[in-house]
Amino acid sequence: MLNIELARARRVCEVTRDTEHWLSVVALSDALTAYYASDTRVYRAAQSVGITDEQWQVIKHGEVK
Known part of the structure; x- marks a missing residue:
């Protein structure tokens, strides 16, 4: 998207x-x-306190179907 706008x-x-x-x-x-x-930094911080990849996906995108 950004490349198109640029x-x-x-x-x-x-x-x-x-x-x-x-x-x-x-x-x-x-x-x-x-x-x-910043998103990468926050993700790494979440991992460091034990948040799993699946939990992170729910946090970012809502309920996983």
């Missing part, structure tokens, strides 16, 4: 020369990268 924004910015738009999509990319890093 490509769209790049094309738009090449035509419009709108730097603010490009900076916004870069900020979005940076925020998503930080979120993924």
